[in-house]
Amino acid sequence: MSTHKAFLRSPCALANSLDLVGDRWSLLVVRDLLQGKHTYGELADSREGIPTNILADRLKRLEASGILVKAPYQERPVRYSYTLTPKGKDLGNVLLAFVRWGTQHIPGTVVMKAGQASDGTKTPEKTSRHRRVGAAR
Amino acid sequence: MSTHKAFLRSPCALANSLDLVGDRWSLLVVRDLLQGKHTYGELADSREGIPTNILADRLKRLEASGILVKAPYQERPVRYSYTLTPKGKDLGNVLLAFVRWGTQHIPGTVVMKAGQASDGTKTPEKTSRHRRVGAAR
DNA sequence: CCAGTAACTTGCATTTTGCAAGTGTGTGGC
């Protein structure tokens, strides 16, 4: 099979990025993965309450587009771990841009991102492993 | 009445940003406005072929959330001009992050963004005018 | 055998899309 299908809308990088992660849930899943979550259960338990069918669908799509990979981390009982690829981790910069825009322009919103943004807002961070956002700037 | 409604999903800046512009079209409209387009017709004539009902809806939503303003720029015949507010212009950074991610990770995509980049990225791209894209099936 | 957990699927009502066609307002030409 070919590695990529024809462009759906245009060759514009923005349009194609939006076709992959331009919906209300995908980037929240990426956020949670960046924060150190890695199982379906942890992801389903997000603050925003993503419906499980949507989560399953987004995980499939994100895997299909090479943003994350699914792999069993134990065999008996089989349990899966979702982790970001480099492509997925690079979305951290997009998240960061969104977070900066949101905190600046939507009153009341806070940074809920582990690894810290530029404005010094504290995050109620729990035991994160050693995963950090590849922050620009 | 309160000045703003309760958070739809969570106080997370990312989640709230996505509630405003987290769909497949909003940021493309912002892109076109940043590129200098300002009338409904010019926006409707985008490369990706946004349906006019969707465009009308997005313009209303973006105006409601203070990302752009609509104003008549001539009276007889009345013609409207859509322009970004500072809030809307700041989305340029989000666009930039998306464009960088896309060009880096989605093979074949190109930058189609005019001027106004904070890192000196330039586009020799020019805009096509009223060319129809009958590509949608 | 039973309860429990993780990881999904399924059903179905509601909402959002996408496409085409239509409407309202005003302008210039004849």
Place this chain on the structure above:
DNA sequence: GCCACACACTTGCAAAATGCAAGTTACTGG
């Protein structure tokens, strides 16, 4: 006045996506 035309939208659906609840499968410990 009448017609063609352009701009800025609406309207009418069919099709798809979303959201909620409940069900399913695989396994394990008691």
